[in-house]
């Protein structure tokens with residue numbers, strides 16, 4: 001298979017515990033905390049976003065009642081945006097502060113890293 005090797009890792013600007021807004025798709029407009037980032041897949045798991053019904057088996061775990069439970073599913077990183085406290089969902093820029101690289105709002109320049 002002829003596959004071009006991509007060198008270096010993809011830069012992902014979204015990190016765990018960020019609050020993001022869903023900008024497209026079924027959950028458009030929802031906001032949530034990032035539970036996990038999957039940089040290689042370009043996907044992200046966001047709290048209460050991309051909920052899917054999952055059948056719980058009572059056979060596997062006797063403590064779990066058989067039935068339907070809801071669970072987050074991974075959504076595309078391109079479907080979410082980091083939220084600037086002033087501007088809302090924005091594109092992320094980068095600035096170097098000393099030897100530290102921080103994320104900033106591309107619109108107003110507010111630092112988005114804690």
Ligand SMILES: [Zn+2]
Nearest residue numbers: 084087105108
């Ligand atoms: Zn801003």
